[in-house]
Amino acid sequence: DAGVIQSPRHEVTExxxxxxxxxxxxxxxxSLFWYRQTMMRGLELLIYFNNNVPIDDSGMxxxxxxxxxxxxxxxxxxxxxxxxxxxxxxxCASRNRDRTGELFFxxxxxxxxx
Amino acid sequence: xxxxxxxxxxxxxxxGALVLLRCNYSSSVPPYLFWYVQYPNQGLQLLLKYTTGxxxxxxxxxxxxxxxxxxxxxxxxxxxxxxxDAAEYFCAVGSNYKLTFGKGTLLTVxx
Numbered sequence: 001d002a003g004v005i006q007s008p009r010h011e012v013t014e015x016x017x018x019x020x021x022x023x024x025x026x027x028x029x030x031s032l033f034w035y036r037q038t039m040m041r042g043l044e045l046l047i048y049f050n051n052n053v054p055i056d057d058s059g060m061x062x063x064x065x066x067x068x069x070x071x072x073x074x075x076x077x078x079x080x081x082x083x084x085x086x087x088x089x090x091x092c093a094s095r096n097r098d099r100t101g102e103l104f105f106x107x108x109x110x111x112x113x114x
Numbered sequence: 115x116x117x118x119x120x121x122x123x124x125x126x127x128x129x130g131a132l133v134l135l136r137c138n139y140s141s142s143v144p145p146y147l148f149w150y151v152q153y154p155n156q157g158l159q160l161l162l163k164y165t166t167g168x169x170x171x172x173x174x175x176x177x178x179x180x181x182x183x184x185x186x187x188x189x190x191x192x193x194x195x196x197x198x199d200a201a202e203y204f205c206a207v208g209s210n211y212k213l214t215f216g217k218g219t220l221l222t223v224x225x
Binding site for chain 2: 004031033035042043045048050055056091093099100102103105106107108
């Protein structure tokens with residue numbers, strides 16, 4: 001059974017460029033989360049989708065960040081324009097309907113903005 | 115509102131020694147509590163969780179944690195550390211849909 005799949009694993013870009021991170025959740029999971037991990041701030045929840053609908057985007061840093069989930073098997077996190085302070089590891093995680101259940105994490109996308 | 119405090123960003127033990135990683139939480143509703151482990155360049159994996167019932171929870175790789183409501187704690191223990199336990203460990207508190215993570219504790223195991 002495939003886990004959560006994220007791409008790209010590594011991205012190096014220059015300031016001002018657009019970055020798109022992709023996530024395929026586990027089949028049958030109806031909740032999807034995007035987290036950002038940095039040394040300074042740890043793991044921060046950016047946005048949460050339930051049944052493809054964004055429920056809580058209060059963690060999205062600013063308007064440069066946007067996320068979509070056009071269907072149950074795909075989500076994107078876009079940064080436009082990117083800045084050096086966006087450098088971090090971005091994790092996607094999914095969960096089934098049980099709100100006490102385990103979050104399954106992808107391996108992350110390491111973003112470096114020069 | 116909910117929050118997690120992990121005491122000690124770095125814990126170092128000898129192989130075979132007791133592992134104790136501390137976690138205190140704050141939650142306005144009955145919490146669900148989790149411990150996750152992260153190996154280098156990987157995502158987080160669930161070690162164990164507490165939802166309801168027995169307060170001593172056993173997880174994978176010989177780890178266990180005890181939920182103590184009066185102390186708002188959920189400390190992680192393992193009787194005997196192994197070299198393969200070296201990783202970063204995250205405590206998390208959940209309620210409704212949201213999972214809030216602590217800053218993590220890096221566990222080093224010395225031979």
